[in-house]
Amino acid sequence: MSVNNSTTIGRIETGVGNLDAVLGGGLPERSVTVIAGPPGSGKTTLSHQIGFHAAGKGVKSLYFQTLGEPTAKRLQYLSQFSYFDTAKFETSVRFVDLGVLIRSEGIDSVIGLIMEHIKREKPALVVIDSFKAFGDLLISQEQSRKFNYELIIHLIAWECTALLLGEYSDEDFRNNPLFSVIDGVITMTQKEVSGEQLRMLRAVKMRGTAHNRDHHPFLIDSDGIQLFAPRVLIRRTSHNRKGSAVQExxxxxxxxxxxxxxxxxxxxxxxxxxxxxxxxxxxxxxxxxxxxxxxxxxxxxxxxxxxxxxxxxxxxxxxxxxxxxxxxxxxxxxxxxxxxxxxxxxxxxxxxxxxxxxxxxxxxxxxxxxxxxxxxxxxxxxxxxxxxxxxxxxxxxxxxxxxxxxxxxxxxxxxxxxxxxxxxxxxxxxxxxxxxxxxxxxxxxxxxxxxxxxxxxxxxxxxxxxxxxxxxxxxxxxxNPKNVPKEKTHVRKKKASQKKRVK
Missing domain, CATH: 3.40.50.300 (P-loop containing nucleotide triphosphate hydrolases)
Incomplete structure (x- = not known):
């Protein structure tokens, strides 16, 4: 775990190039952040990349999967990325499939099941993918608000940094009670820029952090996510000595x-x-x-x-x-x-x-x-x-x-x-x-x-x-020190001919 000494809040490095700079130093410890975006926008890849990088720093991560793809299928794709480390899997990075338990025991048992695993594993980073699946199973907004509040309180009590993934929209940001209690929001979308379709990431909210809120393009390749943020990374600095007006x-x-x-x-x-x-x-x-x-x-x-x-x-x-x-x-x-x-x-x-x-x-x-x-x-x-x-x-x-x-x-x-x-x-x-x-x-x-x-x-x-x-x-x-203009070729030849006739 990397702590930024310039602030009072510790940070977890994401391992995603330039993302830490956008977030003002990394993910704040003990914060709860939603990563929102449509299917295929890169939410799961981002969370995995953060988890495996954190594992390399001695941070334990626990991933809860809800009603999404099964763990075996997820690992099949995850193993294609260079950041995947078999040695860290099942030691520093653990996966728990909640889907079967939710289908058999219902939504009321979810918080208890999650807390059982957290108490046993004691992770510093918790990821729930997809968290929106819980909201879809809850009957009323009141029930949703109570569920979100109780779960977040438990995560904070156990000093976990949490990432909640989901296909949330702008309407959810306005109306979903979840967004009134979380600390951060990161959106991942696709948009057309100058005639090209680009993946874009934006840190919409990061409580207590001087973060950048611009849209930044990113790519997904075999190394994972590469984020490009020249507005953050290219800033002018002064090289002139104080009091010097002379430029080299x-x-x-x-x-x-x-x-x-x-x-x-x-x-x-x-x-x-x-x-x-x-x-x-x-x-x-x-x-x-x-x-x-x-x-x-x-x-x-x-x-x-x-x-x-x-x-x-x-x-x-x-x-x-x-x-x-x-x-x-x-x-x-x-x-x-x-x-x-x-x-x-x-x-x-x-x-x-x-x-x-x-x-x-x-x-x-x-x-x-x-x-x-x-x-x-x-x-x-x-x-x-x-x-x-x-x-x-x-x-x-x-x-x-x-x-x-x-x-x-x-x-x-x-x-x-x-x-x-x-x-x-x-x-x-x-x-x-x-x-x-x-x-x-x-x-x-x-x-x-x-x-x-x-x-x-x-x-x-x-x-x-x-x-x-x-x-x-x-x-x-x-x-030509005599400052005599050079004569044209045909003039020189004519003079030479005249000299011959004189001789």
């Missing part, structure tokens, strides 16, 4: 770009790299990651939703960079998540965890528009962009997030929101000059930084980005 800055390593950035980019900054297809967004992100690793030894991570790792290797090779070697040396990591498989809530935490585990100082996301393509509300886009920027800020890293701009539009980003949320914008564009299209780069915005304005011509080739800047012009002049 970072040069990109792309020489021509750095000449436009004055003192560099402040640590913790997220940059939007925006432009239409073909403007060089992916190349700029690769250039940024590559130069950081090779020039400064800074670890960089690339999250790609469009291009596989092999395609990024190939693109880097054509630019003269051995990206694969940097990956092998642990300086660069590539995480490819196919766009159709993106689950924003889940993969926000993947981005956070992988970047933190690596200690990344450069984070590239290609592309932001691909990552958020399933979101259909501006408010949610704003929230997720803020959370991405928070990950970068908390790591004191620099983030480059590419974004596709719709062709022919005057927007600076895909959704028209990103530019207001992020600290800087590098805008890449194409313009027709005669029969050719030329690329341009503009630092449109960078907070707290004096930078050069205007569009600058860009060439992309071996070595990455080459930007026509004042500094680039000075370097060209230094290579």
């Amino acid at each position: 800055r970072c040069m990109t390593g792309i020489r021509d770009l750095d000449s436009l950035l004055s003192d560099g980019i402040p640590r913790g900054t997220s940059m939007l790299v925006a432009g239409m297809t073909g403007t060089g967004k992916t190349v700029l992100l690769l250039n940024f990651i590559y130069e950081g690793a090779t020039q400064f030894g800074e670890k960089g991570i690339i999250f790609s939703f469009d291009e596989t790792q092999d395609k990024l290797y190939l693109a880097a090779h054509e630019l003269g960079w051995d990206l694969e070697d940097l990956v092998d040396r642990g300086l660069v990591e590539i995480v490819f998540i196919p766009q159709p498989e993106v689950l924003v809530e889940e993969h926000l935490l993947v981005i956070k965890d992988r970047a933190e585990a690596m200690g990344a100082k450069r984070i590239a996301l290609d592309s932001l528009s691909g990552f958020l393509c399933k979101i259909d509300t501006p408010q949610l886009v704003r929230e997720k962009v803020y959370q991405l920027a928070t990950i970068v800020q908390n790591l004191s890293a620099i983030g480059f997030f590419s974004s596709e701009v719709p062709y022919g539009s005057n927007q600076m980003s895909r959704f028209g929101i990103e530019e207001t949320m992020l600290d800087g914008i590098i805008f890449l564009s194409l313009a027709a000059e005669g029969r050719q299209r030329k690329r341009f780069l503009e630092i449109y915005k960078l907070r707290h930084t004096e930078h050069q304005l205007g569009q600058h011509p860009v060439m992309i080739g071996r070595g990455g980005f080459k930007i026509a800047t004042a500094a680039a012009d000075r370097r060209a002049q230094q290579k």
